[in-house]
Amino acid sequence: xxxxxxxxxxxxxxxxxxxxxxxxxxxxxxxxxxxxxxxxxxxxxxxxxxxxxxxxxxxxxxxxxxxxxxxxxxxxxxxxxxxxxxxxxxxxxxxxxxxxxxxxxxxxxxxxxxxxxxxxxxxxxxxxxxxxxxxxxxxxxxxxxxxxxxxxxxxxxxxxxxxxxxxxxxxxxxxxxxxxxxxxxxxxxxxxxxxxxxxxxxxxxxxxxxxxxxxxxxxxxxxxxxxxxxxxxxxxxxxxxxxxxxxxxxxxxxxxxxxxxxxxxxxxxxxxxxxxxxxxxxxxxxxxxxxxxxxxxxxxxxxxxxxxxxxxxxxxxxxxxxxxxxxxxxxxxxxxxxxxxxxxxxxxxxxxxxxxxxxxxxxxxxxxxxxxxxxxx
Amino acid sequence: xxxxxxxxxxxxxxxxxxxxxxxxxxxxxxxxxxxxxxxxxxxxxxxxxxxxxxxxxxxxxxxxxxxxxxxxxxxxxxxxxxxxxxxxxxxxxxxxxxxxxxxxxxxxxxxxxxxxxxxxxxxxxxxxxxxxxxxxxxxxxxxxxxxxxxxxxxxxxxxxxxxxxxxxxxxxxxxxxxxxxxxxxxxxxxxxxxxxxxxxxxxxxxxxxxxxxxxxxxxxxxxxxxxxxxxxxxxxxxxxxxxxxxxxxxxxxxxxx
Numbered sequence: 001x002x003x004x005x006x007x008x009x010x011x012x013x014x015x016x017x018x019x020x021x022x023x024x025x026x027x028x029x030x031x032x033x034x035x036x037x038x039x040x041x042x043x044x045x046x047x048x049x050x051x052x053x054x055x056x057x058x059x060x061x062x063x064x065x066x067x068x069x070x071x072x073x074x075x076x077x078x079x080x081x082x083x084x085x086x087x088x089x090x091x092x093x094x095x096x097x098x099x100x101x102x103x104x105x106x107x108x109x110x111x112x113x114x115x116x117x118x119x120x121x122x123x124x125x126x127x128x129x130x131x132x133x134x135x136x137x138x139x140x141x142x143x144x145x146x147x148x149x150x151x152x153x154x155x156x157x158x159x160x161x162x163x164x165x166x167x168x169x170x171x172x173x174x175x176x177x178x179x180x181x182x183x184x185x186x187x188x189x190x191x192x193x194x195x196x197x198x199x200x201x202x203x204x205x206x207x208x209x210x211x212x213x214x215x216x217x218x219x220x221x222x223x224x225x226x227x228x229x230x231x232x233x234x235x236x237x238x239x240x241x242x243x244x245x246x247x248x249x250x251x252x253x254x255x256x257x258x259x260x261x262x263x264x265x266x267x268x269x270x271x272x273x274x275x276x277x278x279x280x281x282x283x284x285x286x287x288x289x290x291x292x293x294x295x296x297x298x299x300x301x302x303x304x305x306x307x308x309x310x311x312x313x314x315x316x317x318x319x320x321x322x323x324x325x326x327x328x329x330x331x332x333x334x335x336x337x338x339x340x341x342x343x344x345x346x347x348x349x350x351x352x353x354x355x356x357x358x359x360x361x362x363x364x365x366x367x368x369x370x371x372x373x374x375x376x377x
Numbered sequence: 378x379x380x381x382x383x384x385x386x387x388x389x390x391x392x393x394x395x396x397x398x399x400x401x402x403x404x405x406x407x408x409x410x411x412x413x414x415x416x417x418x419x420x421x422x423x424x425x426x427x428x429x430x431x432x433x434x435x436x437x438x439x440x441x442x443x444x445x446x447x448x449x450x451x452x453x454x455x456x457x458x459x460x461x462x463x464x465x466x467x468x469x470x471x472x473x474x475x476x477x478x479x480x481x482x483x484x485x486x487x488x489x490x491x492x493x494x495x496x497x498x499x500x501x502x503x504x505x506x507x508x509x510x511x512x513x514x515x516x517x518x519x520x521x522x523x524x525x526x527x528x529x530x531x532x533x534x535x536x537x538x539x540x541x542x543x544x545x546x547x548x549x550x551x552x553x554x555x556x557x558x559x560x561x562x563x564x565x566x567x568x569x570x571x572x573x574x575x576x577x578x579x580x581x582x583x584x585x586x587x588x589x590x591x592x593x594x595x596x597x598x599x600x601x602x603x604x605x606x607x608x609x610x611x612x613x614x615x616x617x618x619x620x621x622x623x624x625x626x627x628x629x630x631x632x633x634x
Contacts, residue, residue, distance in 0.1 A: 052614035057631075059599075060624060064631060222548045225524030225588025236548050243554040244498065311499065311544055311557055313526070324529050324544065335625075339527030339544070347591050376614055 018045055023361070025053040031372040035349075035365070039358055047353040049346045055376040062336040066302055067093050070333070072163050077340070077374040079160045081120035083113045084316035085374070086165040088323040089336075091246060091312040093167035096305040096327055099297055105169035106247040107289035111182070112155060112164055113314075114278040114285075118189070119148050120317040121271045124369060128268055129200065131362040132209060137200045144192050147185050154178065167303075169296035179286050186279050193276060201269060210264040214352040214364035217262060224348045228319020228341045229274070229369045233259045233266035240315035252284045264360075267367040271317070302331045318342050318369050342375035471495050475556070478520060485519075486512060493561065501559040506579040509562045513543075513585045521550040522558055525582070528592035530600035532626045538563045539577060539600055545586070564602055572601035572623060573610065581607040599625040 017040055024034040034050040058077060062070050074089055075082035087109070094101060101109075122145035129137025149159050154175050156162035164171050200206060216226070221234035231238055239256040241249045257273040259266040305327035313322035319341025326335040345368050352364050475495045482490050482502055489508040493501030504512055516522050526544040533540060543560040547553035567575045581604035582589050593604045594613040601623035604610065612619065622629040 050613075052612075052616070055614045057624065060629075060631060222523050223587050225526070225586070231548070238548050238554065311559065313557075320526065322526055322544065324527060324542065326531055335529070335531045337527060337529035337542075339529075343591065343595075344526075344588070347588065 021358075031370070032376075033372040035361075037353070037358070037361070042358055044353045044356050044358055044361065047350045049349050051343075051346065051372060051375050053376070054373045058377045059336055059338060062333055064332060066331040067097075067167060067305070067333070068299070068303075070336075071166060072161070074338075075161055075163065077338075077377055078120065078316075078318075078371055080123050081116050081317045082160065082162050083109070083116040083165055084120075084314060085321060085340075086163075087113055087246075087314040087316075088312045088321055089325075090165045090167050091314070092310040092323050092325040093305070095310045095312065096308060096325060097167065097299065097303055099168050099299065101169050101247070102294045102297065103248075104173075104290045104293040105295040107285050108155075108170050108174060108295060109165060109247055110249065110252065110285045111174075111282050111289075112152070112162075112170070114281050115148055115152055115155075116162075117317045118275050118278050119145050119152065121275050122148070124271065124317075124366075124371075125196075128366045131366050132206060134200060134203070134206065137196070140192070140196065140199075144189065147189065151182060151185055154181065166296070168299050169294075171296070173295045182282060182286065186282060190276065190279050193272070196272070201272065207265060209360065210268060210363050210367065211261075213264045213360045214267075214356060214367065215261075215263045216267075216348060216352060220348070220351065221262070224351070226319075226345050226348050228315070228317075228345065229270035230267055230345050230348065231319065232257060233270045234262040235260040240313060240320055244313070246312070246314055248285070248288075251288060252281055254281050254284070264363050264367040267369070271369055274317075304329060304331050305333075313339075316341060318371060318374065319345065338377055340374050340377065341369075342371045343377075345370055346375060472497050474552075475500050478556070478558070481520065482512065482515065485515060493559070498555045499557050499559065501561060503561050506562045506564055509560065510580050510582065510585060513560065513582050516545060516558060516560070517585055520558075521553060522547045522556075523549050523586075525586045525589045525592060526557065528589050528596050530596045530602055530625065532566070532600060534566065534627050537566045537568075539566045539602055541579065541596065541602055543582065543586075543589070570601045570623060570626070572597065573603045575601075575603075577601055578603040578605055580605045583607050599623055601626070 018038050019040075021037045021039060022034060023037055025032055032054045034053065036048040036050055038045045038047075056076070058074060061073055065073070070089070071086060075086050078085050093099075122141040126138045126141040129135070129141070152162060153159050155178065156164040156171070216230065216234050218235045221231050221236055226234075227238075235258060237256055237258045240246075241254070242256050254277050257270055257277060259270055259273075305325075307327060307329040309324070309326045311322060311324045313320050315321075320339075321341055322339040324335075324337040324339065325333055328334040349365065349368065352368075353361060356364060472495065475497065479492050479495050479500050479502065483492060486504075486508070489504060490512055491503045493503045495501075502512070522545040524546055526546050529542045529544075531540040531542065540561055540563050545558045545560060547556065562579065564579045565576050567577060570577065579602065581593055583593060583604070584606065590607075590609070591613060593607055594609065594611065596602050597604060597607075597610060598612045598615045598619070615624070
């Protein structure tokens, strides 16, 4: 039977004991993605992730727009983390056009991308909380991220989808008294994060559900090529902000957060520790930022890149985010490949879920720091 | 001072008139291509040229397309290239560490591996599709690159080829954490694709780098490159009943564009 189908479709014979479950794409527990899970009783035998329900063809769209028109639609995959997804694109276009970014713009970029990382991580933390039955952890991050969104709104003019980063710098300068406002919000934010620690991360119910489930060893993490918090929770010290510092990250003092356990608890804790570190980065960037100067180099209208290729990557909220830009000398990119952390991390899902209880599926799945829309692009 | 100002003024005014003239001549040039216009637009083109001159050798296939769209630019191209290529040729500027890695690959494979470029933190190796598994094994075992960051396909309908580009990185070796090794190969492209059954195929690197599994599945559905030896050659993002061309090929058109 299987030979009659094109290679895209294959059917499998079912065992009598094994039952197949479709989780998603409408089920909220799987995001915009289908998980084809086979269970034997309560235990998961195999898992087949099936993404693609929110595929929008960003890479194809990018081939038909010029370098500046590409900005608004490229941030749509992760609207909460839009500065970080535009970061590698801007770096790649700048390298292609040979543009040098002003010093002040580089610091503003660092502040914006760290604020964005916190906003994204708070959203993810809320979802992680509600799927483990912890309603307080859904309400609190959703409310507290509004304060950070207010900062970004004052900075960029939009709550989400900022379109703030452009090749050549950032779109506009920060408003007056911005520094005081950021410092005030950050001190409140850090106070709240400590409360999260008490109510969520030290919660015995959460620990019993997440500790020891879905263990990813260091060797497997390297072999599967996962990235971001999944990689760092498995004991691999790899953060692109340290390893391949872009813009001014080499001037800023901060530490990479690494845990060794590799289970769901460690995976959910690394983004939290990252948020605390982001606060330090923002403070440090504010002290080192030049007080005046331009924030943007004006590009020529409809700039043409030289016939060349560039691969640039940054550390986003979900791990390494790379863009491979091929130009043939026309104002549009000839090819733009977006390599995102979410897409690289789902590869480990079948290995983590094998032999796990079905009830632990959300704990493992959401601990991957996975954003389905970004994975599909 | 007054005299110097008076001498400067006409000098400042000159480029403005030149620009205006060049704009006018450009518009005219669309109707009738005059030989004079190429001379006037020269200084503008020359500013952006040095980068083009560097990369000309690497991406040679894209040239004809430029030639079709902008005939003016092509007139000035050869002159600039002749002047500036010899200046930039000396290999002393090449980063040493990256060059040592590339040299190790070339010394052990000879003509099978060809250096695309060497830049700070980036190396590109071009190879034939028959040799790619052998070279990838060497890169994994001897050079300690341990995972693939992305696998991208680039469609070149003019030369009837599809380029498959692997971006490889390393977690284990701290020296290599900055480096991205780009391993590229080309597979033949057929005008009427029949994904999985036609000639557009190459051997999979999944046994060498386990992390390419999903990336190769994506490349298969988006460009129709079949990876032999891949255990799971199903579609990933596209619907299962997709019957059109592979969407990232250049002849697949977006509606309304």
